[in-house]
Amino acid sequence: MPSKIKGHGRTGRPWRRKAAEVRASFSPCWLCGDPIDYTLPPNHVWSFTVHHKVPLAVAPWLAHDRSNLVAAHRRCNSLQGDRLGRPPTPTSRTW
Ligand SMILES: [Zn+2]
Known part of the structure; x- marks a missing residue:
C-alpha cells in the first residue's frame, strides 16, 4: 500500500x-x-512562486525534488495550474 502523502x-x-x-x-x-x-x-x-514542472497532481513524490522546482510568476503559475508538464493526452474525451 502506498504511504499517505501529507498535505x-x-x-x-x-x-x-x-x-x-x-x-x-x-x-x-x-x-x-x-x-x-x-x-x-x-x-x-x-x-515569485515555486512552480512544479511535473504537477503535484501527477507526481506528488516530486514535490520536494529540486530538479522539479522552478521559479514562476504567481500569475503564470496559477494560470497553468496542474495542466503544465502533463503530456497532452491524445484522447481528450473518452467519455
Ligand atoms: Zn511568467
Whole structure:
C-alpha cells in the first residue's frame, strides 16, 4: 500500500528550504521566460512562486525534488495550474 502523502507538499521545513533555493537562483519565469521582480510582495500577481514542472497532481513524490522546482510568476503559475508538464493526452474525451 502506498504511504499517505501529507498535505500538499508545500509545507514544512524541507519545502521552505527548497523554495528558498529556487528563490536564491533569481531565475526568470520558467513559464513565460520573463524576468521575475523578486522584490514584489508575495501576494502580488507578478511575484515569485515555486512552480512544479511535473504537477503535484501527477507526481506528488516530486514535490520536494529540486530538479522539479522552478521559479514562476504567481500569475503564470496559477494560470497553468496542474495542466503544465502533463503530456497532452491524445484522447481528450473518452467519455
Ligand atoms: Zn511568467
